[in-house]
Amino acid sequence: MENCIRPIALGKKNWLFAGSERAGQRAAAIQTLLGTAKLNGLNPAAWLKETLEKLPMWPNSRIDELLPLTSEQITAIKQNLPEKATW
Secondary structure, three states: OHHHHHHHHHHHHHHOOOOOHHHHHHHHHHHHHHHHHHHOOOOHHHHHHHHHHHHHHOOHHHHHHHOOOOHHHHHHHHHHOOOOOOO
């Protein structure tokens, strides 16, 4: 169990010096994506490298495909979203 929380404990002091609240929020978002990749059996470093290489030419309408999730997980999320309201 201790090994699971070690990265959090080691990073805690470093995160105090993120520079600003906004920088801390960005760091938290990146850590969340890397943790999600790891939980889904992906190599976080390889996923990040691949994503950063694709990102400049990737269409905004398909950005969800770059998430560190399986296609089944993305489909399930989309199916559970409420219908868009028509105005």
